[in-house]
Amino acid sequence: MRKKIIAGNWKMNKNLEEGLALVSEASNMIKDEYNGNALVVFIPPFIHINAVSKMLEGYENQFSGAQNCSNHQSGAYTGEISASMIKSCGANYVIIGHSERRQYFNEHNQWLAQKIDACLKNNLLPIYCCGETLEERESEQHFQVIESQIKEGLFHLNVNDFLKITIAYEPVWAIGTGKTASTAQAQEVHAFIRTLIASHYSNEIANEITIQYGGSVKPENAAELFAAPDIDGALIGGAALQSRSFTDIVKAMTH
Ligand code: 13P
16 A cells, blocks of 8 residues: 655745744644544745754654755755755655746756755655646646656656655646646546556556645545545645644545
8 A cells, every 4th residue: 555645835934933833733633633544744944844853753654844955965055955954854755846946946857856866865755746837738738748757857766766756746727726636637647647657667666656636735625636546645835834724634534
């Protein structure tokens, strides 16, 4: 059985005090109200990671993560944060290739492949994002776009390293818009991603990889999305900023 993972990407929200209040509330609500086996990941801004990680010590199946990391190991890169720094602050996961990084910071697949390598070298588990823009979907290029994102970002990995990857399908047109992909649309792309993995690695490997959906996931639509056979969790933005809505999405993952 592949892992189910619910992750909350705070993006550039919450000061330290607000962030710690959110983690304190949500981690306890999840502990008290959720008895499933999904893993939960809190992904705050870098500067909160150390405090968030400390707060999560002793909470079973709850982890912290980072929203990005440098493709370099160390050195004269003012303002950058390396994978080893992230690891030393207690995080387990790192989002790589979020569409906002691709769009606003010009991150391209080759660069993202280097970031994936930097994470793996430092025992961090990457959550690799892929997804098409509205224009790409409307011109029916979405499968092609997702295929190059996955191949160029990930398929250089050997099997052992590839098994450490979580993939998040986040259609850009569904992020922060309130417009969720229908369960059928999301399932179709998730199944497509699994086929790509099967053809490059094997069916067994494809079946082991967690594929999250992201884009306006809310307590109201989570259960339906999670019931789809190839949707193994969610990467949540807006609804992860409140303990009640985040916990309710976690609770929608029953199996
Ligand atoms: P929203 O849930 O706010 O649409 O954001 C999704 C996202 O980008 C998570 O990484």
